[in-house]
Amino acid sequence: MSMKTRNKILVCSEAFDAATEYRALQGGACSDGACAIFVGSVRDFNDGNDIRGLALEHYPGMTEKSLDGIVADARARWPLGRVSLLHRVGSMQINDEIVFVGVTSPHRQAAFAACQYIMDRLKTEAPFWKRETIHSDGVTKERWVEARDSDREAAGSWA
């Protein structure tokens, strides 16, 4: 199977269905007994604020290149079968799924590690920016989410 069919990397403005993505991963990977998945969703609370919605901006072109590179690096570290990496952009509601990372492998350790590695690098390298709509003291306003030191440290731990 070519690399093209083994990778599904998508920046999408519409919702994806995690169950469908799992079946696509698992269905074609007969020699891989392990599948690890991470799904990130829009939460309703952040830094003490009531979150009402989220918008995600990206850098068309660079974002896709960045995700391609992260997946290629994961493949160089672990024996992976299929890799799916989907990330929403645009306007989103509470509980919407933002990101899906799924990998298959003959070994569970490799599947877990690769899934975490892809997320850790995505959080610090892939050009996406979150803008939250927050409700506080009866007022609704928007603000850009600040990057976290803990994310930089997590990504640095793989170097």
Added chain:
Amino acid sequence: MIRVLFFASLREQLGTGEMRLDDFSGDIAALRESLCGERPEWRQYLASDPIRTALNQVLVGADATVADGDEVAFFPPVTGG
């Protein structure tokens, strides 16, 4: 010609997402100085320490050389996922 892009909070602070420059040569640091020289009100945002730079859609440092036809982007630390 060089295409310069700004994203997210930086785009809002500068009030523009894209500009084109003719006749520039130098590195990323020199490009930033040139932009801030022409628009002093940009300096507090564009010369801010956490601002990242990409050259032709690859993250680079301030010493990367910019050539005619390149695409340069400035943006705040990323917050996806």
